[in-house]
Amino acid sequence: MRFVSSIPLALAASALLLFAASRAAQAQTDCLACHADASAQDASGHSIAVDAPKFHSSIHGSLQCNDCHTSIKDYPHPDKIAPVKCDTCHADEAAGLVGSVHASRAEHPCTSCHGDAHSIFPKADPKSAVYPLNVPRTCGACHGNDAMAKKHGLPNVYPMYIDSIHGFALSKEGLLVAANCQSCHGSHHILSHTDPASSTNKANVPKTCGSCHAGITAEYESGVHGKAVAAGKLTAPVCSDCHTAHAIEQPTASAFRMQSTPICGNCHKDKFSTYRDTFHSQLGSLGGYVETARCWDCHGAHEMLPASDPRSPVNKANLVTTCGRCHAGANASFVQYQPHANARNRKLNPALYFIRLFMNLLLASTLTFFMIHTILWLIRSRYDQVKRRKAEGGKNA
Amino acid sequence: MPDLEQAADASRGASSAGERFFVRFTRAQRYMHAVLFSTFLGLAATGLPMRFSQSFWARRFASAVGGFGTIIFFHKLCAVVLTFAFLIHVKDIFQRALVNREKGIFWGSTSMVGNWKDVKDLLGHLRWMVGLGPKPQFERYAYWEKFDYWAVFWGMIVIGFSGYAMWFAPFFARFLPGWALNAVLVIHSEEGLLAILFIFSIHFVNTHLRPDSFPMDMVIFTGVESEEEFKHKRPEEYARAAAQGKLESRIGEKPAVWLVNFSRVVGFTAIFIGLTLLVLTLSAYFRE
DSSP: OHHHHHHHHHHHHHHHHHHHHHHHHHHHHHHHHHHTOTTOBOTTSOBOOOOHHHHHHSTTTTSOHHHHSTTOOSSSOOSSOOOOOGGGTOHHHHHHHTTSTTOOTTTSOHHHHHOOGGGOOOTTSTTSTTSTTTHHHHHHHHHTOHHHHHHTTOOOHHHHHHTSHHHHHHHTTOOTTSOOHHHHHOSSSOOOTTSTTSTTSGGGHHHHHHTTOHHHHHHHHHSHHHHHHHTTOTTSOOHHHHHOSSSOOOTTSHHHHHHHHHHHHTTOHHHHHHHHTSHHHHHHTTOSSOOSOOHHHHHOSSSOOOTTSTTSTTSGGGHHHHHHTTSTTOOTTGGGSOTTOOTTOTTTOHHHHHHHHHHHHHHHHHHHHHHHHHHHHHHHHHHHHHHHHHHTTSOOO | OHHHHHHHHHHOOSOOOSSOEEEOSOHHHHHHHHHHHHHHHHHHHHHHHHHTTTSHHHHHHHHHHTSHHHHHHHHHHHHHHHHHHHHHHHHHHHIIIIISOOTTSSSSTTOSSOOHHHHHHHHHHHHHHTTSSOOOOOOSSOHHHHHHHHHHHHHHHHHHHHHHHHHTHHHHTTTSOHHHHHHHHHHHHHHHHHHHHIIIIIIIIIIIISTTTTTOOTHHHHSEEEHHHHHHHOHHHHHHHHHTTOTGGGEEOOOOHHHHHHHHHHHHHHHHHHHHHHHHHHHHHHHO
16 A cells, blocks of 8 residues: 555655756756866956866766755855855764864865865766875875975875885775875865874774784784884884884885894894894995895784794794795804894803904004004104215205 | 026026125025915005005095905905915925925025024024024024014914815815814904004014115015125024025025015015005904
8 A cells, every 4th residue: 555655745745856857957058157267267356167078977966956055045245255064075084184184174175185076076087186095196286395384294195105115006906905194194074194093093003004904914914013003012013113104115126125124223223233233234234235134024013923923933943944945055054143242242152252353453563563563663764864865965855 | 506606607697796695595485475475465555455444545545446246256366376475385394395305495594494592593593682682693584584474374374274264165065074164264354464564564664674775675676685785684594594604505696676676565565455455454443
């Protein structure tokens, strides 16, 4: 019974819809009678032109003009009209913006990211300003601007990003899966990294990167750095501490290998200083081919484990394998080599300490003796030479 | 010494008038010195950037020549050449001593081995420097020259051994304990530093820049020195040769102009490179 009675209702509804559609078409036609003129301007000289075909193909193409421009009821309409409120429909997005770094609607109107209001396309459409491959350029319009970055105390991130491995994957390879700005920062509810709820807050970085790099993040989380961060010890490094946030390099690239050891050295100062004394570091600092051992060549990179852990590459049981990766033929005696020996510490490395002391004494005493010997000799032989030449009646020198 | 007389014979062409020149070094000895100093400069120029890899010039130099790969390649190349030169020299000593039964190679007035006279000469020389005694009468090789020789000899064994231990570390680890692999770098770099500082400051001044030889002692390049120089620098050898009637047989030919000029260019280049490296070393050493 209920089904039967709904038929006339449905008929009425569709009649109403048809009427509305024709009204909408008519309303657009009415408005476009003036606004289709590409040179149309308001009193203050702003363009009020609407590109009709573009608008029709846009995601809002089926809407009536006054669906958004709600203050316009009749023609002619007043010169000053109320600004469009996108949140009438897009309430969730508008709610997201509240409290975000872009919350100010005056500074960041929706169109600043989504582009011209009359040609907004869905984000899966390559024409959209927020299509994944277009996002960096859209954000870069502001975040690639030195003056803007300086004004807000932000780094000028766009050039860093676009030259990074993510930027290359996106701009050169056109990979939709490559991280763009919003992959890490979100889109509407972007929070400062100082906000604990931000996806780029230090505590949340592993999770954020892990949304793509799941395997690496799992490794990281089972290592000491990951565990420390999970336990709230935020002095331990997260992904971005080693890889940086925007200028991320291919870790095997020489530039990254060159910069990687001082990053670990920021915290592991004593290990860094003893590493510096070794041949690994001496050669490694010179650049060029950079296959000399960096911290993570031996210690691993993500699943950082203490040397006491049998799974650690620097566990005694694994050293022959670990060292052997570069040093073919490494044996049990070879791996007794101490990559962090401290020749200045008598207690830790007595043999090395005394060898260094002996070599230094040898150097100092030999040079001191001969320095004195040479200086005295120089003075005396010059004195003799002058005397001799005088006696010969010649010139002094 | 027969070899010097042979060298004198070879160098003597038409009898030359005027100043007489005496042979001090054979051609082989001069070549040995040339190989020694060119590989030494090469080793120093490539070793120092590794030793002071944090200094600004090390990185700049490394990137200019193509990174550490290039640097260590030339370091090893020079090392191998120098090793061969060293082995040839050792073979030469054994041949002269054991096969040729040459007298005076290990002892006596023309030997490189230190003796009692060297101790007396050293003390006498020091007394003379401060004006407390006469100048010692030096023989063919004065005590500081013998020191130079043995310092290089010892240095080549120590630096060479520690260098090869690093180059072939897994091999050396078969019979050396692990900590020795740490020790060889300390030994190699400290001994290398000593050699560099010694050669580029003490040897340069003692041999080339002191007033008697200033600006450069050409004898190691030309093989001959003037009679006046011979008499002044090594009066005892001169007197001995004169007394034994061997002076005539040591007379060589006045060095050709091209040889003198060529030697000057080579020698000054070496000294210039050496002094540059000395300045860089000292600047990096004291900044460390």
